Amino acid sequence: MKNYITVMLGCLLVFLSFPILANVQNTSAKISVHNKLDFARKEIVAVSGKLLSDLIKGNQTKDLRIKKEGNSEFIVLQWIDYNQDGIQDELLFEAEVPAKAKVSYEIVFDETTALPESTITTYSRFVPERTDDYAWENDKVAFRTYGPDAQKRTEEKRPEGTLSSGIDLWLKRTDKSIINKWYAENVKKGGYYHIDHGEGYDPYHVGASRGTGGTGIWENNNLAVSKNFVSYKTIAVGPLRTVFELSYAPYSPYEVKETKRISLDLGSNFSKFEITMDANKALPNITTGITLHDNKGEVKINKKEGWFRHAETIDGNLLGEGIVLNPKVVKEAFANVSTEKDQSNLLVIGKPKNNQLTYYAGFAWQKSGQIDNEADWDTLLQKQAKMLANPLKITIKRNK
Template sequence: MKYKYFKSSLLAISFFQLMSLTACSKTVKAKEINIEIKNTLGFSRNEIISLQRNKLQPLLDKNNPKNIRVKEYGTDQYLVTQWVDNDGDGKGDELLFQANVAANATAKYVIMLDTIQVAEPKAKTYSRFVPERIDDYAWENNKVAFRAYGPVAQQLVEQGKEGGTLSSGIDLWLKKVDYSIIDSWYQKNVANPGYYHIEHGEGYDPYHVGASRGTGGTGLWENDSLLVSKNYVSYKTIATGPLRTVFELIYAPWSIYGLQEVKRISLDLDSNFSKFEISYRSNKRIPNFTIGITLHDKKGEVNINKPKGWFRHWEPIDSVFVGEGIVLCPKLIDTAFVHDSKTTDQSNLLILTNPDDKITYYAGFAWTGSKQIKDVMDWDAMLEKQAQIIAHPLVIKIEK
C-alpha cells in the first residue's frame, strides 16, 4: 500500500484503523513462503519435493492445511500437492509437490493459502493389500508396477496346496499405460484366472520370481549360500495419492541371526524406481545385508558398476526386453557378483552391503514394450541418472 493512495483522507482515519491496516498487511505477507530449488546436475529433473510440516508453520497457524497451495514463481497456476501422514496421528507430516528444474539451474516456487481446488491428474500413485489374490500387496505409478507376497500364500505352499507362493522376492508387472491397472487386472483375474499373465493391450505379468530375489529382494550371504526370509507377515498402508504411495511390509525373524526386517517402500509419480528404506534388528551381528536381482534362465546381460552404485540386468522375455536395476550409495557396498547356480531360481546378481541397522536403495525396471526405453543403452543411461540423483539431491532453500 503506497502513501499517496490515502493521503487526502489521512485525518479521517483513526489510529485504530491504521493499526488494523498494518496488521492486515503483515498477515498477507505471512501467508506466502518462497522456496528456491537448485539443480547442480547437467540434466533437467522432474522430482517430488517434500517439505516438513514445521517448515510451513507460518501458514498452518489457525489455517486448514488443505488450503495450502503451491505455484511456480511468476505463474498463476497451482500445482498438485499431497500431504503424507507418516505417524498416523491424523495430521500431515510432509507436503509434497512436483518440481521441474532445468539443468544447472534454480527454480522458484511460492507456498500460499487459497481455497481454490486443484484437480488431481489422471495418473497417480497407488498401493493396496489384495485379498482377492490370496494376500498380495501391489503398488504402481504411471510407469511401473510391483507386488510382494503375504503369509496365506506362504501357508498354501507349506501345506502342499495349490495357488500359493513362497517368496520374499519382488515381482514386476510390465504395464504400458499411464493409468492405474492394479484393480482392473486383479478383478479380471478373479473372473478369468491367469488374466494378467496374458497381454491384453495394457501390458502383462510374464516375470517369474519363485524363490529368487526378483528385483530388490533381500537376504544374507554366508558360506556361499543365500539365506532369505519367507513372505511378509503384516503390512501398513501409509499413503496413496497423486504424487507418492508409501507402505510398510513387516517380516518375521529368520535365519540363525533372528533377523527381522521392516521394509518401508515408496514410489513417486514418474519414477521407474521404488525406494526401499529397510530397518532391521537381529540377535547378533549379521555378516552382511544382501540385495539381489534374479537372473532367470541366465540368458541376460549383467553390468556391475560398483564405483557409481548401480547394477543392471538386461534380459529377453517373450518378444521384448526388460531391464532390471538396483541403485544405492557406493559407500554402502562391500562387493557385488553373479551367483550362478544349477538350482532353479537361485541364480542372482547379488550386492553385499554393510550398513548399521538401516539401509536405503532403489529397485526398478523398464521394458521395451512400454516405449520408455529402446535398448540396453537407454536403460544404462536411466540407471546412471538415478545414481547421480541420489548422489546430488536437489538443494532446497526456504526464504524467510
C-alpha cells in the same frame, strides 16, 4: 444523511474484506529448487512439515497452495503423516527444473480454490482377492509381493500359492492405474494379467529368487532369505507418493526380524526400499538382488557409481532391471550363478549401519516406450545414481 451512511457502510465493507482477499493473493513464502546436475529433472520433492509449521500458524494446513513463480495455476500437493500420529511430516509436490538451474515456487493460502487433482497417480494396496498379495504402482511401473496365505497354500500344496519374499514386476505400458482392473479381471478369468490385453502383463517369474529388490543375508556362500511377509501397513497411496511397510517373521541363524518400508514416487522407475533388520547381534551384511532367471541375460556392475543391472529379453522385448544405492555402503557385488532353480541372482552386498540399508530397485520395459536398448537402461541407472548423490536443494524464504 441516509446516502452518507450507505456510502460509509459500503466503504467499511470494502475495507474489512480487503485483507481477506489480499491474503488469498499475497505470497507467504518462496520455495527455491536448485538442480546442480547437467540434465533436466522432474521429481517429487519433499518439504519438512517442521519447516512449514511457523508459516502455517494462523492458517489452515488444508488451505496451503503452491504455484510456480509467475504462474497463476496451483499444482498437485500431497501431505504425508509417516508415523500416523496426526501431524503432517512432509509436504510433497512435483518440481521440474532445467539442467544446472533454479526454479522458484510460491506458497500461498487460499481457502476458495480447490486443489487440482492428478489424472495419473501412485497407488498401493493389500489384495485379498488374489490370496494376499501386496501390490504398488505409478504411471511407469508396477510391483507386487506375497503374504502369509500364499505361503500357507504352497506349504499345504494347495492352488494359488507362492512361497517367496522376492519382488515381482508387472510390465505396464499405460500411465493409468492397472492394479484394480487386472486383479478384478483375473477373478473373472484366472490368468488374465499374464496376457497382454493392450496395457501390459505379468510374464515375470520370481519363484524363490530375489525378483528385483528382494533381500537376504549372504554368509558362507549362502543367501538366507525370509518367507512371505506376515503383516502390512499402508501409510499413503498417492497421488504423488505411495508408502507402505511389510514385516517378516524371524529368519536366518540371526533370528532377524525384517521390516521393509517401500515407497514409489510418480514418474520414477524405482521403488525406494528402506530395510530395517532387528537382530540380537550385528549382521554381517544386508543383501539385495535381482534374479538372473535362466542365466541368458547380461549383467553389468558399476560399484564406483553404485548401480547394478540385469538386461534380458522376455517374449521378444527387452526388460532392464536395476538396483541403485550409495556406493559407500556397498561391500561387493557379483552374479551368483547356480544350477538350482531360482537361485541365480545378481547380488549386492551392503554394509548395514545400525542394521539398516536403503536402496532403489526398479525396471524399464522396451514395449512401454521408456527404453529402446540396454544403453538407454544404463543411462536411466546412471541418472538415478547421480540424483541420489545430488538431491535437489530446497530453500524456503518467508516473505516479510
